[in-house]
Amino acid sequence: MTSPSPLLEARALCFSRQDEPVFGPVDFALHGGEVALVEGDNGSGKTTLMRVLTGMLHAGEGEVLLDGAPFALDTMAGAVVFLGHHLGLKFDLSARENLAVSAGLYGVRAGTSITAVLGDVGLAGFEDEPVRRLSAGQKKRAALARLLLLPARVWLLDEPYANLDREGIALVNRLLRDHAARGGAALVTSHGAVTFAGDEPRRIRLHA
């Protein structure tokens, strides 16, 4: 399924630190129903690209468009979910409480609930534990539950497979497949150990 304008587009996007180029120019257009993999060696700028796309860092040159409109922090807040190395979880709160905070800010996808998404990511029975008492993989699963709960159509996932067992890796791939089937789009960084069932995802290569 493809939407008329790309859900997320980068045009000649470049980022430099102290005049030293980190990446770019990067061009891609991600339509609804598409998953793209950002690949590159350590230090090639994958995380930096994700931060630029979420507005955490300012691109020196180029453009980011969301649903055909120039990137703006207020419009992207509910439209994009970012899963980064820091997971965005408050460790003193439970997974359920963390999700309730996100749902209060951005709403809930039609037909789902906090209990349902926590069950779906394998955290049934751990819903009310403070996140700091969860294992690294369980913390990652709690962060993945946010993807399922929120209505955002664009997912930016930085190393979503890290800390996950084989079942967890299969879970991420299932979430991505279902998201694409619903018309969502996702950009995923990975060191390349990932195999998707079905269609091969598009690859965006960064060079250190």
Ligand SMILES: Nc1ncnc2c1ncn2[C@@H]1O[C@H](COP(=O)(O)OP(=O)(O)OP(=O)(O)O)[C@@H](O)[C@H]1O
């Ligand atoms: N906070 C920072 N301050 C200064 N330089 C940084 C900072 N974060 C990253 N860099 C530099 O920017 C470049 C790109 O880093 P980035 O984390 O985006 O790479 P990456 O492709 O995600 O790497 P990895 O595969 O190791 O996760 C690297 O040269 C890194 O040293």
